[in-house]
Amino acid sequence: MRRHHTVALLFLMQLCYGENCPEECQCFSAAKVICSEDKMRVLPMNISTQVKELIVVASGVTHLEISSFRENLKLTKLVILNSRLKEISCNAFDHLVELQELEISGNYHLFTLEVQTFNKLTNLTRLFLNNNMISVLYGGMFDSLQNLETLQLRGNSLSYLPNLLFRNMHKLQELDMSFNNINSLSSDVFQNNSLLRVFSMQGNMITDLPVEIFTHLNSLEELNFQNNYIINLEHAMFPTSLRKLILKKNRLVQLSSGVFHKLQLLSYLDLSQNHLSELPRDLFHNLISLKNLDLSENQIVSLPSTVFKGLFGVRIINLHKNNMSMLEDSLLRDQQVMEKLYLSMNNLQNIPKGFFDYLDFQCIVQLHGNPWRCDCEIQYFFDWLRYNNNNVEDFSRIYCNYPEFIRGHNLVSVDKEMLVCSKNLSFDLQGSSAPITQSVFKIPFNNYNTNQCSLQELKGTTSIQCKVTKCTSLKFQAVFEPTNGNESERTVSTEWSAPGGCFNETL
Template sequence: MSKHWAAVLLVLIQLHRCDCCPELCQCFSAAKVICSDESMKALPVNISEQVTELIVVSSGITLLNSSSFRENLRLTKLVVLNSLVKKISHDAFERLLELQELEITGNYHWLSFDVRTFSSLANLTRLLLNNNKISSLEAGIFDSLHKLETLQLRGNGLTALPGVLFQHLHKLQELDLSFNHISSVSADVFQNNSLLRTLSLQANSISQLPAGIFSHLDRLEELILRSNPISNLSAETFPSGLQKLILKKNALTQLPPTIFHKLHQITYLDLSQNQLSEVPSDLFQNLISLKKLDLSENRITALPGTVFNGLFSIKAIHLQKNKLSSLEANLLKDQHDMEQLYLSTNSLQSIPHGFFDNLDFQCVIQLHGNPWRCDCGLQYFIEWLSYNDRNVEDLTRVYCEAPEVIRGHRLVSVDKEQLVCMKNSSSEFQGSSVQNVTEIPVDGEDDGTIRCSLREVKGTASIQCKVTKCTSVKFQALFELADGNEQESFISEWPAPAGCSNGTFI
């Protein structure tokens, strides 16, 4: 037997001894013990001094106090998950002087603490108290945790935060207060947490942010305010070092034009699921590092042509599920490296000439869910599609809404010859009252079913036909050249519109 396997066998023999691995527990190494049993009513007392990590899952323990841990333990990590703990006494951790990480998460009962519960944990750097039904926390409960870097209080029943709750946590870098019932926060609640890098207030009931609440958090990189009823923001709300700002699913109806102007380092800005109807033309000015902008699921009806000017680093712009009815031709003039452009589920009928010309050939575009008007105004778009159809996601779901004759047709099935501009004015079919309009006689029996006219507009000739009965139409264009020779250009046939039966409309 090799020395290596002999050493492994020796370790296994040692771990098997009852004084090393407690009952109802598993010892995967000399330093790590995992206990999991609903019949366990107290923590095991015969834990080896070599153990530094103790993890207890789904136990029946209801109380943690001074007798829960024997002397001489050298635990650096203690985790209690999905148990029945109701109370943690003031002296529960007084013997765990070397503890660096403490997690008590997912307990089924309302969990209460004493204000002195964590007072002996001077070396603690991580404290996770998630999903415990904690209704309140006393001021001073965290005052002894001078080395704490991460504090998570996610998914509890907190309704308020004492203004001095975090005042002694000078080294705090991550604070998670999400999924509580906090309705207000004081302007100075984070006053002494200048090293914060990540702060989450997601899914609370905060309707207003006090002026200057984040202004001194110069190292804050990620701020999550998602799912709050915030209806307005002041111009100086956010610190300049932010890299990620999430304002999704709030109640914002408008934004101050300069609110983001200092955010030169921001890479991700999420404003989706608000009630914005317009966007100031200079709202995103100076956001030179921005890579993703999400404006989806708002009420935006139009965008200024210069609103994205200077966003040279942008990779994704999400505008789906708004009320955009038109786009400015120069809207994307600075976006040469785009990877995603989502315009689906808006009110767009056409695309302006040259709109996509600056986009990279690898950009993925969403366009479905718009009422496209498939006439001469869509010729640029159809021509662009002929070379870039792979760029459009779900292209088979892009349909014509008008004109009626090709309503419901997939855009990819429409020929360029069908993109004819027509108006409803009956005079265009009479040829007598509109300039540059010539009535075209119909060969064969003229029963008034098909009336066509030729119209010249800005050097473009268009044939406009009015069909009074439910029938298909075959069109043949024959050109006469200057030398008198005739040349056939194309033949096209329009099928009878949907809803026809036996020559009549249903």
Template sequence: MSKQWAALVLVLIQLHCGDFCPDLCQCFSAEKVVCSDESLKALPFNISSQVRELIVVTSGISFLSGSSFRENLNLTKLVVLNSLVKTISHDAFERLQELEELEISGTYYWLSFDVQTFSSLAKLTRLLLNNNKISALEAGVFHSLHELEMLQLRGNMLSYLPRHLFHRLHNLQELDLSFNHISSISVDVFQNNSLLRSLSLQANSISQLPAGIFSHLDHLEELNLRSNCLSNLSAETFPSGVRKLILKKNALAQLPSNVFHKLHHLTYLDLSQNQLSEVPSDLFQNLISLKKIDLSENRITALPGSVFNGLFSLKAIHLQKNKLSSLEANLLKDQHDLEQLYLSTNSLQSVPQDFFNDLDFQSVVQLHGNPWRCDCGLQYLSEWLKYNGRNVEDLTRVYCDAPEVIRGEHLVTVDKEQLVCRNTSSSGFQGSSVPNVTEILVDGVDDGAIRCSLRDVKGVTSLHCKCTKCTSEKFHVLFEFADKQKSVFSNCSVPEYSSNGTSFH
């Protein structure tokens, strides 16, 4: 629809509704009125009895009482946002007994109300009191709200929750207490909220969870404990039905191996931004439904090879920003359907042979921010990147950190011939260190039957190989000069001797 047609339709609607639309308000239907003007000092009094929704945004209203609404109103929804309301009287909503949804959020001053303020709202199912600087609540303030399904108290200044605050809210399904100053919670505060499905305690100051605090929440699916001060958890902390568990940004340094064992329905687990340095090998045992696990921004130095065993539903593993220096070869053994593997910003120098072979070709991998050592130990990764580089995020940021001669080069641009091990070796490969001797890995020889080294003596470079088993290997030597010209010398072979130390020079 063009802007001209939209404007015409708006005018026609407003003309149609003009006989009941209050001043400083807009009426887009017979049932919905929206008022937004800082000069509005009181709720409009001449509202039609047909109106069901009244929304007031950015007004100068500072007080709500029983006289704020005329009789015979049939509002089912009232929203007051960004107002100057300081006080709500005990009888403010007595004439709104049909109200099902009430929101008063974003007040500029400290909002206060009476313990009886909501007592007449027997049909209320949704109550939102966010960002109002509420500092305390009386125990009985919600006792009449037997039909309440959602309660939001987000972004206030609550430091304490009375034990019986929610005890009459038997139908409560969603409770948001995030961004307050709560430091402790009584063990029975949620005792009568067995239908609760979503509970957020994010961004408080909780340091300890009483044993059994969530034990009655049999229907709880999402529990958000992000940004608190939790330093320990017990095996009985979480209800078995939880599906999404957020423990991000706490003070967890270690976890009991059985803390999650009952969570068979868990699909999302966030342990990022904690202080974990190790992970028990059976920590995630029994999490058969787990799809995403986030362990990023911890202090993990190594992971047991079996830590993800049996987690066949995993789609994402986030391990970025840890201190991983090595990876077990079987870490991804069961991860055939993995879609995200984030290993960036660790201390990895190489990956085990065939490490990524179990991944699907659709998997997205992060490898940047590691000090990759571009020698013979990285030949597998280099080869894997040739065929799977499109699956690596920020591939151009995957650099060689060593050896020094190729430091800073993109791994994908390094030739395979450059990925050699240059370890100082000794004469005959035993004994003390000898200068100007470089050991060379012989590709295709897995049992050490042939070991070779380069020796540079007075400007003359010689190739020394030692054979410990019968062999008929032939040697092809490739010379590449500074001008990129290449020369191949292949007129040499090893005699078929059988000894314990036949040397070829």
């Protein structure tokens, strides 16, 4: 119902202002005009002097010249979006001296801009030049934009930035150069932009960062270099004001101990999809404000027990898809308020005793995609899963990879008495081993219907005696693991058919 009321209101407003509205446009107020017509080749000239916002979408306009705009227009906002614009003359905006926001985006035939294009736009605070085909920016072309606060040049074809391109933008706060082909940045590119808060270079071709590039950016809070080719980061190169740092999908192989040590305000750090195999034990020690740490999709083999020391406020640690085969039992000693822990898609075979004891009972854990070794050593993890299944994402996908007879089965569906270690059952085929003391254990067979068996050694002969509780065949399987490491593991199996004449009674 509300939507219908809105449409009706817009229709009434269109009726009110339609008398003075250009034919190709819609005028929903005296101050705002929207034009969208593919056949429109030039901007309408009968736009009222009361109009403050002119938005042109999907038009056939190909050129902008000084004659494209009436001299007495008082526009504060101009948008030309997804049109066929090819050329903008150097004086096209000379009459629009009151313009505060300008967007020329989505014009795939626009390859260049003249140096003087923005010379008269001294009141401009927001400039958007996204998703065009601009390949070159000339030095000095932004010199008149001393009041500019936001500049976006996303999705163009830029390969470099001229030195001191932003030298007169003393009020610049947000800069987005994402999805270009820029391969380097000069160390003095931001020397006059001390108010810059947000800077994004996502999706470029940067290979390294000059050590002094951020020296003057004392207000920088968000920095995004995702999807570049950065190999190395210099010691303590980032400004202390930083709160969000994204270095996802680069080519980082190692990090020095002090690279993040000044970042006590940092709350978000993304190092995912790099080539990190190990981390210094004190890499994150000064990140006292850190809330979200993403280390997923690297090649980390193991983590020092103190690597997360002092991260008392961290809420999310993502270690998904690494090569970790073991964890230190005290790794999460300081993470008592953590909300999410991702350990999925690693090479973990077990969880050390007490590992999860430091976490809050509401912490969500992801563990699937690991080759769990379901033997006697996994009982701590087994018990923890049973009592904390509501805290585990993809709980049903935690599969045993060993031993063979329960491979592929969900760990928590396995009878706890089946979690035995083959080394406790090993013996010499010739009976020359030390005497095996008598013990009682469970051997699974026939879809986990278990029967009580005992193992004993007498006069050099090892025997297994089983009380079969159902009229069924019996399969015995023994796994021999040599202790000297020179021989490979061997498996021996034997199967006996159900005795003739039995009728599901105890044998």
